[in-house]
Structure formats: structure tokens, C-alpha cells
Amino acid sequence: MRIGTLGAGNMADALATQWARAGHDVCVGARDPGRAARLARRIGGRAGDLREAAEFGTDAVLLALPYAAVTEVVAGLEEPLRGRVLIDCVNPVGPGFALRTAGGPSAAERVAAAAPGARVVKAFNLCHEDVWRLTPPVFSGRPLAVPLCGDDAQALDVVRRLVRDLGCEPLDAGGTARAGLLEATAALLIGLWVGEGADAQAIAPPREFAGER
Template structure:
């Protein structure tokens, strides 16, 4: 599969590394050309401009900070129209850990409207250190990865890419569910900022108090 990484940060690195190991062909775009080229070399792929990478891709992963999303979408233009797109981003500000999007509206829906692509929301609930695990397993069980979207082809490709990480895919509905995944991410990010281990972010039992049996 030809995967276009639109973004050259830690998420693109973590997921791209695993997908390259699974035999996929990757191409990388980033706001900083040197950074995109360095990641492409690491992945055994090549770098290009945003529109070039979008045109190359059988499926594209958009992985940028929410502040850079308008620039990224402008650079992509219409090159993703009709194509499978995976959105792993979280529009969460870190002062009060609230969503920056219109209430009830997901960033994934905005990306679909802007690009004309077929968007699935996935990979947004875990820190990059979890995606770097080979594979992500907890108590000897594979990580369950929820995803949502309307397009059957994009859902199938996402299912495959989740499986390639050694994880268990969990389809939770249409793209309208993306708002809930993004809201959940706001809680996860707040926990990470307050010092919870990324590998055990939901392990919130206070061990200083006895646990009722």
C-alpha cells in the first residue's frame, strides 16, 4: 500500500516506522523540508510537497498539530478529493484542555469537507510512545484501536493498518462519532500533562487507599 504521511512529527514517525516494517511504501511531507527528508530516509521512502504526497497516496495520514491544520489543508488543495484519508489529530488546547472546534463538530468532519476526501478518525487516543511499542500490548492483550468513518474502502484500509501494528481494530460508527473520540482525547491529554504514564493513562486507581473487593 502507498501511504502518504502529511506531517513529519512524532505521530508520523511512530506510525510510519511500523507501517514501513510491514512492507508499505511511504512518502512524507512536512512544513520543514529537512525534517520531512530525514523521516523519509528513516522509513526508506522519499519526501515531497504536500500536494505531491497526497497525489502519491493510496491512503493518506494527516498528522499535524491543530494549529497547523489550516496551512496543511491549503497546501494539499484538492489532491485528496475522493481518496481515503486517516485523521489522527486532536484539536485540544492545553490551558483548559478543551476542544477548539465548533461545539458538536469534529476536526475530522472539517478535514473531509475541506479536502473532499473520505475521512476516518483513528489513532488519536494514545501517546506516540504507545505506538512505538512492538506491538502495543497490555497484560498480554493487544491494544484495541477505535476508529470511525462512513466510507467502506477507507474503513477497510484503516482496519488493515491497525492490524499491521499488532492491534485490534474496533469500528465504532460513522464519522459523526469522531467528535466523541476527540472529546475523549481532551481527557487523555489532560492526564498526560498532569504526569500520568502514557502506557497506563487509564490506570487511575489510587494505590495509597485500599481497594474494595
């Protein structure tokens, strides 16, 4: 696949590194040309600015920028993102681990509104970048499950393949309208892990005790 990254930070680094290892052709795009070039050189990819990465990613584009910048950047790339599978791994989490989008559209819905021609899939937002650097992310013999929210069947198929390339299992979590639930879950988990030092994984019982709803 041809994958572009909007951003060259830790999340873009972790995911792009794994996808390059899996044989995908990656273009790293960033506002800082030097940072993009360093990451691209390390993973054996190519570097460009944000527009060049969006144009390159004919199979998928990873959105991995700080939440405060995403809608402005995506709106400025509306044309090159038209028809692209846009993978949104952004978490709108602010001070005190509060959700910046509480009471309004989710980050994913705002991204979709800023680039209405893009096919947005929310994914990879529940884990720290160090998890995505594991080869593979398997815990107690169980591959990590990655929830996906999106409305486009073909786009979801593309992201499922990229999830499996990491050694993880994709988990359908509904349409884009449910992406806010993933973002709220991330805010809760980050607050528990970082703020409380808790073992947040322990909050969910095994499936056989989940009951029927």
C-alpha cells in the same frame, strides 16, 4: 500500500516507521524539506512536499499536523486528496486540556468539509506517539484496540489493515459524526494522564461489569 504522510513530526514518524517495516511504500511530506528527507531516509521511504505526499498516497494519506494548521493545509490539497483515504489522528486540544472544537463540528468533520472529496477516517488519536513505536502495543497480553470513525466502508477496511499491521485490533466506533467523541475522549485522557498523573486506564471496568444499556 502507497501511503503519504502530511507532516514529519512525532506521530508521522512513529506510524510511518511501523508501516514501512510492514512493507508499505511511504512518502513523507512536510513544509520543511530537510525534516521530511531525514525521516524518509531513516525509514527507507521517500520525501516530498505536502502536495507530493498527498498525490503519492493512492492507498492512504496520514494527516499528522498541528490542529491549527489542518483545515488550511487540507483545503489547499483538495484536488490531490480527492478520493484518497485520509486518516485523521489530530487532537484539537488546547490550554488546560480543553477541546478547541467544543460546541462546534469536530476536527474530523472540519477536515472532511475542507476536502469534501476525501474519505476521512478518525483513528490513532487516543495514544501518545511512544505507544505506536511499540512492537507490538500489547498490554497484559491484550493487543491495543484502536477506535475508528468513518463513513466509507472501503476506507475503513484500509485503515483496519493498517491498524493490524501495528499489531493492534481495530474497533468500529461509528461514523464521522461520532469522531468528536473520540476527540473529547482524547482531551479527557490527556488531562488525566498529563495533568493529574492518573492511571486513566483504570476508569473503565471490565466488560462483564459494563451492564446492558
